[in-house]
Amino acid sequence: SITQQMVKQTLVAQADTEAEAAAATADTYERKFNELRYAIAFEERYSKDWILERYLNVSYYGDGAYGIEAAAQHYFSKPAARLTLPEAALLAGVVKNPTQYDPTNNAQASRERRNLVLARMAELNVISRSEARKARKAGLGLRESPTRNGCVGVRGEFFCDYVREYLAQDPRLGRTASQRRRVLTQGGLTIQTTIDPRMQRATDAAVRSHVRPTDQAIGGLAMVEPGTGEVRALSQSRPMGSNRARGQTYLNYVVPEQYGDSNGFQAGSTFKAFVLAAALKQGISLSTRIPSPPQRTMPPDRFTTCDGPYYGDPWSVGNSGSSGTFNLYDGTKNSVNTFFAELEARTGLCDPITLARDMGIAVPESDEVAPFTLGVTDTNPLTMASAYATFAARGSWCEPRPVTEVRDSRGRIVADYEAACEQLLPQPVADAVNDVLAGVQEPGGFGYSQGLVLEQESAAKTGTIQRNKAVWYVGYTPNLAAAAMLAGANSLGHPISLNGQIVNGAYIAEAFGSTYAGPIWGQAMQAVDNVLPDAEFVDPDPTAILGRPAQVPDVTGLSAEDAAVELRDAGFVPTVGSYVDSTLAKGQTASTTPVAGATVGSGSAVTLNVSDGTEEPGRPAEDDEEE
Known part of the structure; x- marks a missing residue:
């Protein structure tokens, strides 16, 4: 039966050793009994349509094509869903003996087998006799496409190829690469991508x-x-x-490359993000201003590596656009090369390169160079x-x-990917x-x-x-x-x-x-x-990141102590200045420098001007503890 054939092919595909493969194909009563036992279990648990679909997807169709979709692409260069009646009948006939009925090597035998399938379909009233006659007159209509795998022509074919290569490297699917590829092709796996x-x-x-x-x-x-x-x-x-x-x-x-065989391409200034992140992690302020001329030469002694001094050549770097003096916001927005050359000199090469490697970028030792920030x-x-x-x-x-999960033909989890x-x-x-x-x-x-x-x-x-x-x-x-x-x-x-x-x-x-x-x-x-x-990005914590533009809060009327707390929470460094003439009660905050509402970088000092409670000119508050 089709169910027993599906069971046999699945057991062969899932064999990890030569002994298991031999047992799955041995001409013995024991093997046939095991197949029958599994077949009964499948038919009790699954529908006939499910079993047929499984059978079509694990069957070999000759000339290196496994599965109905791969066969349709290989022989006719089209998806299985678009096969004509004679094309579908040809593939249905090939399965019985893929070597004997391979249409690329034995066209006559393949045609006779196809016509037999068509006659049987008419006999069972699946198609009409006129449809069968018309289909029998058709040529084979082969339009071959060399097929490396079953991904050709499917939507997301290179996603499919990535999945195959990703799983082919997982030892849970087989001890050797050939075993893993065989089980992927013939194992009747359900792969959740x-x-x-x-x-x-x-x-x-x-x-x-x-x-x-x-x-x-x-x-x-x-x-x-x-x-x-x-x-x-x-x-x-x-x-x-x-x-x-x-x-x-x-x-x-x-x-x-390990999944696609391509070396890739340099990524240019996208690598500046790694230098930016390293600078912020080191505590460099967002408001740091760096002169960035159109051209600059960076001597090697400006840089350090994870192992100490950098011994590379002097680096001459120029801008393709803006030049001037920039903070981290504008230097990044305008992608200023000389700005990032100087920023990288301040961070050193070690932290940006280590971060890039930790994020999965394969940075070879030969790329541990000053121009790293330009994506070499x-x-x-x-x-x-x-x-x-x-x-x-x-x-x-x-x-x-x-991939999140792989199950075998019986629905058991073979591998999961958290x-x-x-x-x-x-x-x-x-x-x-x-x-x-x-x-x-x-x-x-x-x-x-x-x-x-x-x-x-x-x-x-x-x-x-x-x-x-x-x-x-x-x-x-x-x-x-x-x-x-x-x-x-x-x-x-x-x-x-x-x-x-x-x-x-x-x-x-x-x-x-x-x-x-x-x-x-x-x-x-x-x-x-x-x-x-x-969704929205989270605003940077002004108490942790220096230099982010922020407005000075209005703390008028608060005690110097409470005003200092609010300023610290806003990311500023409060200090107490002089007593000032004010109608507010003594000890209350009369104003700040910079004034409330002014935009300055987080981490900046803000001076509290404290009321002396009189109309008289202020006197220094030098005896008060600095907040």
Whole structure:
């Protein structure tokens, strides 16, 4: 029966040893009895439709195709749902003996077998006799597509590929890589993934709208949920397949190399966020002002590493845009290179690089250099989305995962994948990073000027690498992070400059993150904005983060002691100045310097001017204890 065949194929696929594989195929009464026992149990528990679906999904259809969807894609280059009657009958016939009835190697036998299936369907009144006659006259209609796996042509094909590669490295699914791949193909597993179909559709549409498969460029986009690490969507502009003339590839450019075989691309100024976070963690004030000339040369002795002095070459760095003197807000909003060169000299190389590595970015020792802040390390959209999701999750980094659970054919849990998170940054530091990066999405920011604003709060950072070989836009809301990349690449995937290329029918004179990667990010995020739960970033704690613009509270009429408490709670450092002439009672606060309502950086000193209770000119309050 079909149920027994499904049981046999499942037992073969789940065999971890040669002995188990031999037992699953042995021509013995014991093996047949076990299959019958399992088959009865399946038929008592599951419907016939469920069993048939399972059978079709674990069966081998010849020429390396396992499962009905993979077979449809391989032989006819279409999804199984779109198969015609003669095509479906051909695949139904192949299953009995995939070698003998393989249509690519034995067309005549395959055709005869197909016609037998059609005749039987007519005999059982599943189809009419006229339909059967018409189908029998049809040719085989093969339109082969080489199939590396069952992901070709499905929605989210590179998400599917990532899932396969992710699970193929889990020893819980088999002792060896070949065993794990076999059980994934033939084991009848139920795999619960983290994909969100709405987000996958949005990323597919966004990438497709801005980059064509045959362009000398690769567009990529990844979405990750902060606080869980669940991967919601992955898309790239080059579809899966082996036809290079059509822009197809089997390289997955949006995931780490261990899962996609691509080295990735440098991420440019998106790495400035790691230097920013390290600076805030070290206590550097948001209001710190740094002169940032158009060009500066940084001698190696300005930098330190985790092991001590830095022995690299002098670094000459210039700005592509604004120059002047900036605080951390404006230096980041304008992505000023010489500003971040100096900020990195103050933080040292150790803390930013360590933070990036802790967030999953594979920074080799050769990239422990002064230009680290300009993103000299190769990476990918998934890794960058999960890194920035750390800021959205208030400092909690979660390892990205595309799967939550795997069950075997009997419904038993084989492996589950819980969130693996670590608090890498204090919450106030992450809140401050969000506050700074939100400026990119606000008036005056690159994202705002390109129309990339969302309905809810968002933050972002642009990135452009040397010679404009790749541009990035990495942004997030409190509940979704996304990284968009556009990288110049020839048909072999080798990096080339985007400048001078024609992408999506338009000539690129000079590529920047906000103008070319930004629209990919914006289209996808704006498409899903309305399905995201409304959320807001947490304001940075002014008592923990120095330099955040804040208004001096009005403490008029409070005692000096109570006024000092309120000022401390607002993030300021209170001091008591002189007694002043005032109609208020003696000891009450008459005014402050700076005055109430003035905007100054948190951590700034605010002087309390205390009433002496008279109309007379004030005298120094030097005998009072400083608050």
